[in-house]
Amino acid sequence: MRGGWLVDCGRLSYGDAWALQRALLAARQGDQVPDVLLLVEHPAVVTVGRAGRTSNILVPRDLLDAQGIEVHHVERGGDVTYHGPGQLVGYPIVNLRAVNEDVVRYVRLLEAALIQALAVWGVEGERRRGFPGVWVGGAKIAAIGIAVKRKVTMHGFALNVEPNLSHFDLINPCGLGMPVTSLARVLGRTVTLDEVRPVVARTFAETFEIAFEPVPLDALRARLGAAAPHA
Secondary structure (H helix, E strand, O other): OEEEEEEEEEEOOHHHHHHHHHHHHHHHHOOOOOEEEEEEEOOOEEEEOOOOOHHHEOOOHHHHHHOOOEEEEOOOOOOEEEEOOOEEEEEEEOEHHHHOOOHHHHHHHHHHHHHHHHHOOOOOOEEEOOEEEEEEOOEEEEEEEEEEEOOEEEEEEEEEOOOOHHHHHHEOHHHOOOOEOOHHHHHOOOOOHHHHHHHHHHHHHHHHOEEEEEOOHHHHHHHHHHHHHHO
């Protein structure tokens, strides 16, 4: 089992998390850091992937601006998605050599880790052929969208724990025109990120066979600062 770093970023703006991913990507490509999993909660934000169509944002941009909802066009695969409070977002910065550089297998492993996490609450998550992510009862509970650069991954997954599901009405999620759900809705009770975060960290570690060392965000930034001149 290889080592890695687990970083609980708390609530972090999308722009800050994106910049952190890019710094980690360069450091991981240079073998200056091990595999890293960032766990983040974002303020409300809409992101558009490489294959995304702005037509899948269903409201005018000024309405999003009025609600303080940013829009970012990013390099991950997939279409339009939403992140916000009550959603657990995971950004694995992982060298794909560990899975024989098999991107499809990597995505299946992400799904497996999330399905195992949901099972802790007795929730049966499912895959749908041709649609990356995890589904419960015909509704999407977790989205997956990744990028791979020089064999290292960035971006990742978003698990709906207890977000404001009405915010998904602002978009056509993933361009699929299909419903979304959350762990709280499925269970019919409040669920906190503090409950879910350690479970997802554990199932990710088990699925990818990584022994994680917890690293505080400030310590990570300091380590990246030391590595940056050589990246």
